[in-house]
Amino acid sequence: MVRSRCAPPQGRRRRIAGFSGGRPVAERWSIIRSRCRRTMLRVFGLAAYRRRTGLHFVGPCSGHPNLIMNEPIKTKKISGRDRAYSYVRNIILSDPETAGTFLNEQELADRIGVSRTPVREALFMLATENLLQLVPNRGALVIPPSPDEIRQVMQAREMIEVWSVRHRVADHARIAATLEARVQAQRDLPNDAEFETFIELDRQFHLDLIRFSGNPVLSQMYEVLQARHITLGIKAMKRSAERLAQVLAEHQAIVDALAAGDLDRIEAAIRAHLDMTFRSLVLPV
Numbered sequence: 167m168v169r170s171r172c173a174p175p176q177g178r179r180r181r182i183a184g185f186s187g188g189r190p191v192a193e194r195w196s197i198i199r200s201r202c203r204r205t206m207l208r209v210f211g212l213a214a215y216r217r218r219t220g221l222h223f224v225g226p227c228s229g230h231p232n233l234i235m236n237e238p239i240k241t242k243k244i245s246g247r248d249r250a251y252s253y254v255r256n257i258i259l260s261d262p263e264t265a266g267t268f269l270n271e272q273e274l275a276d277r278i279g280v281s282r283t284p285v286r287e288a289l290f291m292l293a294t295e296n297l298l299q300l301v302p303n304r305g306a307l308v309i310p311p312s313p314d315e316i317r318q319v320m321q322a323r324e325m326i327e328v329w330s331v332r333h334r335v336a337d338h339a340r341i342a343a344t345l346e347a348r349v350q351a352q353r354d355l356p357n358d359a360e361f362e363t364f365i366e367l368d369r370q371f372h373l374d375l376i377r378f379s380g381n382p383v384l385s386q387m388y389e390v391l392q393a394r395h396i397t398l399g400i401k402a403m404k405r406s407a408e409r410l411a412q413v414l415a416e417h418q419a420i421v422d423a424l425a426a427g428d429l430d431r432i433e434a435a436i437r438a439h440l441d442m443t444f445r446s447l448v449l450p451v
Contacts, residue, residue, distance in 0.1 A: 246283075247288050247291075249278055250285045250288035253277070253278050258297050262400055268305040269298070269307075271306070316448060317444060323372070323391060324436065327440075328437075331375065331429070331436070332433075334380065341424050342424035349371070364403070365403070375420075402443060402447050419439070420432065420435040420439060
């Protein structure tokens with residue numbers, strides 16, 4: 167048999183790899199990867215190795231008692247697009263005054279510290295959520311919600327919330343206990359707390375109601391539906407100083423109905439709450 171001059175003998179290849187030829191291929195590669203990691207750790211040190219690979223380890227390892235070479239945990243790096251998406255979305259949802267204004271791509275890129283490409287991708291993502299309208303040569307228009315859109319959102323929320331409580335009749339007491347804690351957290355907020363904090367607790371109140379349905383797809387749909395929840399809630403609070411106390415009373419009515427296990431009363435409380443929210447947003451002050 168003619169053997170290539172460059173290839174080491176078969177026995178030497180096995181000695182170099184450190185395993186016998188009878189092992190499964192996947193196991194062989196696992197051993198090689200582990201040894202490569204150990205070598206990199208010895209050469210570069212732990213901190214430099216983490217910077218080069220983005221890997222962190224837990225458990226015992228030779229020379230490093232807090233490491234296990236076979237269980238890498240990758241640290242999640244936030245991309246420029248995700249940073250831009252979170253930044254712009256927070257602006258839109260937390261400041262009702264941005265409705266009807268244009269966002270400039272370059273200005274956003276300078277504020278966030280990224281190039282225009284990830285900002286452009288983030289604006290496109292927000293446009294698919296109907297939070298923005300991309301206008302050529304103008305920028306991204308923050309779409310102000312119309313009364314019809316607000317009405318449609320409230321109708322969809324009512325359908326999902328009522329279905330959720332009807333679907334988990336046996337869990338009404340547990341749901342009531344969870345939502346009672348949310349209401350109490352809203353009551354405990356200091357008088358000078360930002361509207362955003364109150365509205366975030368309000369959003370969690372309704373999202374908990376949906377999560378108890380045990381349907382993660384429905385929960386995700388509801389979260390998308392709630393995209394305008396914060397900005398609409400802040401707008402409602404600013405339009406009426408009494409709205410905050412009304413929301414607490416309406417939430418408590420939902421909790422009390424759940425604790426009583428009365429389905430008709432629960433549905434009536436949910437519908438009354440969403441109807442009052444709609445009225446506070448569209449009717450003249």
